[in-house]
Amino acid sequence: MMAIAAEKMAQYEEYVEALDLLDEESRFEYIIDIGKRADKTPFPADCMDDAHLMHGCMSKVWIIHEIEDGAHHFRGQSDAIIVKGLVSMMTGSFSGLSSEELAEITLDHVRGLNLGALTMQRQVGMMAMLKHMQKLSQRAERSPDTLRAAD
């Protein structure tokens, strides 16, 4: 296990602290607010394609993955506001990490956000998002040229 530098996890910690102060109903509205704010951030329309799609049934999720100086950066989009909020929390929390650091992120980190039932749905769940992000980073490690071409 390697320790991840605290400054790299600042956004994650901010979410954890903010959510900790809220009751369940307020958390629900907090996620919607994040989703609405994310809605105002442009996401390239040509990236809402099958190549960036994370397969699920209830709503669609697209993830863009980029590497800068060995750090993985993610941006996400969804057609549902709540899912957009959840994606935004995940990409915001775990961007800027190296592959090794990203591999250290576990279910416990997701649980740490304390989002209850909203986090655990299989098809749009945050664990599925985390696994997808980890898979993208690992794939990039194996063949960085292919990935850059695909993106």
Add this chain to the structure above:
Amino acid sequence: MNDIATNTDLTGHNVEGGFNVDLIRRDFPILSREVHGKPLVYFDSGASAQKPRAVIDAMTQVLEEDYTNVHRGAHYLSQTLTDRYESVRGTIARFLNAPTEEEIVITRNTTEAINLVAATYGREFLSKGDGVVISDMEHHANIVPWQLLRDEIGIELKVAPIDDRGVLDMDAYADLLDGNTKLVSITHCSNVLGTMVPGKEIVRLAHNRGIPVLLDGSQAVVHSKVDVQDLDADFYVFTGHKLYGPTAIGVLYGKAELLAQMPPYQGGGDMIATVTYEKTTYQEPPYRFEAGTPPIVEAIGLGAAIDYVSAIGMDKIAAHEKALLAYATERLTAMPDVRLFGSAPEKAAILSFVQDGIHPFDTAATLDRAGVAARVGQHCAEPLMARLGVDGTVRASLAMYNTTGEIDIMIAALERARSLFG
């Protein structure tokens, strides 16, 4: 409230002349629980219905007192449980008004029942170029088994269209019963739109051309009285867990003369007459199609579920649900942002809808916060979603234990969704 509360006993069973939803609700222990601090409003019975105490008790009693394996046991427990297990076949036969209980095959669910027909009747009697007619509102369970058969032997899949109300186009259906069509396999009630399909007419038109018909009754048996002899259906399939029974048990009714001609589905114990390394002979139907230890406890549970709904009366359940459907339709259509799919004149209490400008997942998540359990997505009917021109819908599927008060809770939650996401 639209319920008629008269002459009720404490359990809601054997209620003469009336239907008291409050008493019915007491029979379903789960309905007293809360979700997110709110009373559970269970509008997902189309996916799987809740279980009455009678079903839970029957299954528990078997497991605690009478459990063993069935068939060919020399001991007391096996003989008595075999009798009880086999008596459920009779219960199912009476429920469907099937002529004999030998025409009732126990399966795992509807999906397995349709796969069984495709794999046995299909392989035996269909060949390359033969047509199988389905409709535009099938569950994937009545699409994919035929596609597998298509890929294997080259049958042609023909799709009968629906109109914008979700009503099957009977003229187009009749046109599909042309020279190469050899089987019809159509839902008796749409799991998305609630459309009740005119099963008797479907069968009559097909039989005029000598074509056998399978009706998928997964939803229909829950919402209406089904009589396979009146329908004259050749195959009728349904699943236990939507009919207030347990999971992992389903039913295939097949006319005796058809079942007799069909080869086995799976090989194993229970389905054989004699086995040598050189040659194995098979049991007569229905046992020929029931390889391996059957779902014993689940069968007892399904028997209890059928006894339960029969004691209440399918006609009374249907009347209660019709009143709920009318009320929910009125409330939903009064909301300017709600688009309701499916307005067939004959419709079960299944309501699929979207709120304009709000993703169905966001709507359903807001319903969930209010304790309302509804389904969201494509409901295992992707081709139908494409026909409706949507990625998915929210589906509220109502049951005998639901109330107009619960519909009001859903409407209030939809108004909240409008303010949160609008």
